Amino acid sequence: MTKVSPLAPERFPELPPVAGVTIATAEAGIRYRNRTDVMLMLFEPGTAVAGVFTRSRCPSAPVDWCRSALSGGKARVLVVNSGNANAFTGAKGREATERTAALAASAAGCSEGEVFLASTGVIGEPLDASRFGPVMDGLVRDAVPNLWEDAARAIMTTDTFPKGASAVVDFGGTPVTICGIAKGAGMIAPDMATMLSFVATDAPIASHVLQDLLSEATARSFNCVTVDGDTSTSDTLMAFATGRAGGTPADRADDPRLAGFRTALDTVLQDLARQVARDGEGATKFITVDVEGAESDSSAHCIGLSIANSPLVKTAVAGEDANWGRVVMAVGKAGEPADRDRLAIHFGPIRVALDGARDPSYEEAVTSAYMKNQDITIRVELGLGSGRARIWTCDLTGEYIAINADYRS
Amino acid sequence: MTKVSPLAPERFPELPPVAGVTIATAEAGIRYRNRTDVMLMLFEPGTAVAGVFTRSRCPSAPVDWCRSALSGGKARVLVVNSGNANAFTGAKGREATERTAALAASAAGCSEGEVFLASTGVIGEPLDASRFGPVMDGLVRDAVPNLWEDAARAIMTTDTFPKGASAVVDFGGTPVTICGIAKGAGMIAPDMATMLSFVATDAPIASHVLQDLLSEATARSFNCVTVDGDTSTSDTLMAFATGRAGGTPADRADDPRLAGFRTALDTVLQDLARQVARDGEGATKFITVDVEGAESDSSAHCIGLSIANSPLVKTAVAGEDANWGRVVMAVGKAGEPADRDRLAIHFGPIRVALDGARDPSYEEAVTSAYMKNQDITIRVELGLGSGRARIWTCDLTGEYIAINADYRS
Missing domain, CATH: 3.10.20.340 (ArgJ beta chain, C-terminal domain)
Structure with a gap:
């Protein structure tokens, strides 16, 4: 139905794999037909996690879930669906997040506190979490590295093109990779174009340091982009650091290894932020x-x-x-x-x-x-x-x- | 060129004359052809004045002029033009206000500090005040009571209908009249749909009390209307009280005669504010x-x-x-x-x-x-x-x- 934005890049960029991260997508039939609508990322044990969320006073149920789960500082699974935002769904919304997390934890063999969730799509309609049941085990089983473009496509709503960006940067003598995907077009309609972005790296970074880096980089990237000034109930930006590049985790913000990483994270997030504006609903400039x-x-x-x-x-x-x-x-x-x-x-x-x-x-x-x-x-x-x-x-x-x-x- | 808004009232309301106020309009050729583009109100000596202006940090030259002239508390002449907002016009803009005020003061036989000005239309283009020269004496000479609809039409830009409202209310045993006109459609594009409103009454009210009444009523009317959230450089609401209904001027906000007047002023300003939203650019609801x-x-x-x-x-x-x-x-x-x-x-x-x-x-x-x-x-x-x-x-x-x-x- 939708033409690709005239401001879109020519093609999805080449994104390298990130050690410790595998990805899968599936058709769960949440709302759309004949397209993927659920995306799962698996992280190896010990992966640090950080998140920045909407400032809305009426956040979605998955935003509540993630804020709470963040206190653990570790992630094993990320589950994202499109087609339904699970926002303004009351007690049913909370139950849907609990059920989804239980399904994912069971499939991945981790605790529910290591599961992170995001949903984007229509708001106010209950999300039927049972839709995830038939596909969850397959998602975990089939996850492979480097499925970035498929992942970016599975989380699209009114987006007209998938959004990705990456960087490779020196981290105290070791090259590390940062890969990110994003969705968003009507920055930010709660029922159709919620901004979501997920970034993964193999750099060794403790979760509290990762949180500081992510919050600072957000101020210089996603907080500098607007399409219509309408703030989503579901805005979610998460970062995952697997540490698989090796070395001891950076435990302090002044770790000298972080200098280049900071700049590279800015580059990736700003690239994704600009792509969101370039996919602004109806944009011609x-x-x-x-x-x-x-x-x-x-x-x-x-x-x-x-x-x-x-x-x-x-x-x-x-x-x-x-x-x-x-x-x-x-x-x-x-x-x-x-x-x-x-x-x-x-x-x-x-x-x-x-x-x-x-x-x-x-x-x-x-x-x-x-x-x-x-x-x-x-x-x-x-x-x-x-x-x-x-x-x-x-x-x-x-x-x-x-x-x-x-x-x- | 423009169709009348589907939300417009059926006709311009019947507005009574206000004792002590006469009105005239003319074609000065500021920008438009074959329509009036300048409106003058004359007030009998002793008329109290009050004003509320845009909160923009980049106000127009006439707004600067009025803010300064308000300190005198008295008005004899109001001159309003459409077609050019005289905003962001630098030193030339200030000179244009001075020149217009001098022409009006000379024609009306008053001091320049008793002249009030407003301009609406394109911004950033110098306003040629010499255009007022050939018409100013005629405006003063020909001013008559009760020309409200003509006045409302002369100050229109992208408005699709003229806006007026009135009330008659008891003022300590004497009936007094409040009449107001307004313009505004794209609340508030600085170069086409600046919100202007002018209200006149024959009630006897001291200028500092009139100012309090106007500021309070603005909070309940024009500050409650929006079309696009864009704030004009030129928003101007002024009230003029001639005192010709008789009685000593109300000198305190707790004067019991003001109770009904407050409500009537709310009614008039709210009516005008709603008309502005009903003429919102492109509005269908x-x-x-x-x-x-x-x-x-x-x-x-x-x-x-x-x-x-x-x-x-x-x-x-x-x-x-x-x-x-x-x-x-x-x-x-x-x-x-x-x-x-x-x-x-x-x-x-x-x-x-x-x-x-x-x-x-x-x-x-x-x-x-x-x-x-x-x-x-x-x-x-x-x-x-x-x-x-x-x-x-x-x-x-x-x-x-x-x-x-x-x-x-």
Whole structure:
């Protein structure tokens, strides 16, 4: 039914295996027909786990489950389904997570506290966990390394392409691998395009250090991407470190082996985050918003999100209109320190506004030509300090409306 | 070019004259052809004035002008133009306000500090104040009472109908009149649909009391309406009290004569605010969001705006889909106290969710039938306290995208 986003990469990237991780997918018939809708990752014993979850006050049952299970710090199994988010399902939702975890623990021969769960799809409808029964043993039995693309496909909902990224980096003299997959398109509709992402590495890292690394990297990646500003009940980002690359687990954040790993984790998560924006529902343009000269980085981040979430900025880009007036509006409404008369705005290489007014050298034709590009950069200089932020988003088109007005009915 | 909103009232209401106020409109050729684009109100000497303005950090030049002039507390002239917002126009923008005020003061025989200004239309383009020169004397000369509909039409931009409301109320034994007009459609695009509203009364009220009344009434009216969550650089609401109904000016907020006036002012401003939502760009449904049982009124207001600004809630209503899952999402993302498992949601008279899950008696057909209505009410009960709020908005359609993606280019 859905055409692939015009902003999609040409193909799914080559992702290497990660020692200690095997993957399987299956058709459990949760909601879709003739496609995989459940994905299982198996981790060798001793795998450290970390997670970052939605800030919603109404989180899904699997988010509750994972938050609780994280206290153990170890993971053996991850089970993810698409088609049903198991969100806003009350007591039945909790029972469904318990039942799924019991099935997975039994199949994998581990404790239920080592099972992690995520669900994405329609919300408010009970998830029938018995659907996992006939496929669980087969998933555990058939899991193989390096099934990343299949895994990425099995967790898609309205996504138009599977999303993956990887890096290989030195870890104290030993090369380690980081592989990640993600799904998300209508960042973030709770019933169709929840953002999920799972990252695995063979690096030896203790769970509390992995948690710090993941939280920090999230601030620089998935927290910098928006499609429609609607926050999912199910946002889940998890990292798994098997330690199979060898060496003693990094037990402190200042372990010198982590320097390159931090950068590589940023690279992988930012790549996945940008792919989510490139698959934004109805997107025809990929937009990078750069804010510079703010009073602080957090102030710049807030202003960047105000621009990136503005329906009027996003529709202007869709219309290939260099409407910097709407950028001024979005800066003004952010509520952060800003001095109208010091503001400068660039569209790509073109400075369109300076010192709180249109640039004297502004030429409509030149700017209009730039707006024909598929990738658009909006840069705002506030002239107040050294705070900066970069936000990724996409334009807002009639197709977004069509997708979201027609869904479910 | 534009069809009238399907949510428009049948006709402009009958508005009575307000003693001490005369009105005129003219074609100054600011941007549009063959329509009025400047509106002038004249007030008899001694008229008290109050104003509430955009919270944008990048306000327009006329907003700066009015904020400064308000310190005098008296008004003789209001000049409003459409077609150009005189926003983000730097030093030229300030000069344009000074020049316009000088022309108006000269024509009306008052001081420049008694002149108030508002502009709405494209931003970032210098406003040529010399356009007011040829028409200003005529506007003052020809001003007549009771030209409300003409006034409301002259200040329209993408509005599809003129907006007016009035009330007559007892003021310590004397009937007084309140008349108001407003414009706004894409609440609030800075370059096309800035919210402006002007209210006049013959009640005798001192300016500092009028300011308190106006600020309080704004919190219950225009601050409860949203179309797209984008805040204008030019939002301006002003009130003028001529005192010509007689009596000594109310000098204290607890003056007993003000009780009925407060309610009447609420009625007028709320009527105008609802008309703005009913003229929301591309709107096909008028939505009332009621939040009850929140920890506080301000918490309820925040949750209500989160629902009313959610693109996914608004597209669902456009698609006549009772997608209460998206309402849950919007409650969750507001960041305010909420307990998922106590949440109940109603669409009109139908309870669709209860205790954090779908209502056991939910029937898709009944709910779908309700969603065919033009006026939709979404009610959320949080079950935490007694805080409540009501927000007005409209749905989000492909027409909104078309209007805003095609503008200017």
